[in-house]
Amino acid sequence: MVRLTINGRVVQAEKGEMLLVVMNREKISVPAICNHGAVEAFGACRLCTVEITKNDWNGWKNYVTSCLYPVEDGLIVSTHSETVINLRKTLLDLHLARHPHSEHVRQWAMEYGITQTSFEEIPDGDDCILCALCTRICDRMGFAAISTVGRGHGKEVAPPLNEPPPDCTGCLACAQCCPTEFITFSDSGTSREIWGKQFEMITCKECSKPILTKDFAETLSKTRNIPADYFEVCDECHRKATALTMGKISQWQREDTAS
Ligand code: SF4
Ligand code: SF4
Ligand code: FES
Incomplete structure (x- = not known):
């Protein structure tokens, strides 16, 4: 077993478990639209990115896709730090430009306060986000x-x-x-x-x-x-x-x- 801290809460997990699996179990929510329990994680959407650090990293931080990151002892995770939120906003902004007619993409973007893309819209973009x-x-x-x-x-x-x-x-x-x-x-x-x-x-x-x-x-x-x-x-x-x-x-x- 390993112990890690997510958003200030200490949780336990099996060594080698993916961080997103642990967060789902602990009811800690992050957007993860290319993830599905029936198939291996793929890392296509990047929306599940979280910030990680450790006490002995001397303030250094890293940003990882939680669906593909195996948990480690002593990991300190922030799922909604300012940098993470900005990253998700940029990704959703891009999705909105590529899929301006998708109700689902609009909804996900809206959850992060984006109602209009700041990039050039692809007017005939379809609804496939290529999550595979x-x-x-x-x-x-x-x-x-x-x-x-x-x-x-x-x-x-x-x-x-x-x-x-x-x-x-x-x-x-x-x-x-x-x-x-x-x-x-x-x-x-x-x-x-x-x-x-x-x-x-x-x-x-x-x-x-x-x-x-x-x-x-x-x-x-x-x-x-x-x-x-x-x-x-x-x-x-x-x-x-x-x-x-x-x-x-x-x-x-x-x-x-x-x-
Ligand atoms: S059609 Fe596109 S959006 Fe739908 S599952 Fe396949 S890759 Fe994902
Ligand atoms: S492509 Fe055909 S066989 Fe494959 S999952 Fe879809 S319906 Fe099933
Ligand atoms: S859920 Fe899409 S990259 Fe992790």
Whole structure:
């Protein structure tokens, strides 16, 4: 275990834990828009930057991205020092210039008092902040169906050749973790469309609710050894069936009480 001080409060952590993980556990909040518990930290947004020092650093300070910084014994952390706040303001100011139409970016900037960017606005800027959460989560799921392509201002997330990605299973993990809701999809009940690819949905044989795409179910069956018929019934109906079974079991007379 190590002991460190965050905003004047002494906390304990496991050696090697990332500072952001410790702060989240201690309910100490910093903006961390490229971070997600399902994937490794990446350090794209820099907004989680904090100020660190130690008693024996003779007043020297450093600025580190907390999602990638392992805690150390004796660390003294300030999450909202003047320098840190100014750094976050500059980053958010830049984001606002690049994504002037994004409600999410506007909201994050507003939290730091920025309502108008001081940089030149890119009028047709889209809402993708290039946090790479979507590509990382897709890779993590084992699909690698999308990736970042291009450089500089032309950099974007896209499927290979900008065509419906052959390896996409329509699982929606990318869209669900996108912090700006840039990734769109449509669900009609029996079909789904994402990244320009159409998917057939499996619907629950008990309640007819759409469960997941046929492609995703087949992939899970093959790669995770889940029996194919598991996906014939939705989670809710699975739970109802289990509750009914438990109810019946509780009615059975125990052998030692039966006369
Ligand atoms: S919907 Fe497709 S692109 Fe998105 S995470 Fe799932 S497999 Fe990857
Ligand atoms: S599409 Fe969304 S998740 Fe992917 S890089 Fe852009 S903002 Fe991040
Ligand atoms: S959360 Fe984005 S750099 Fe740490």
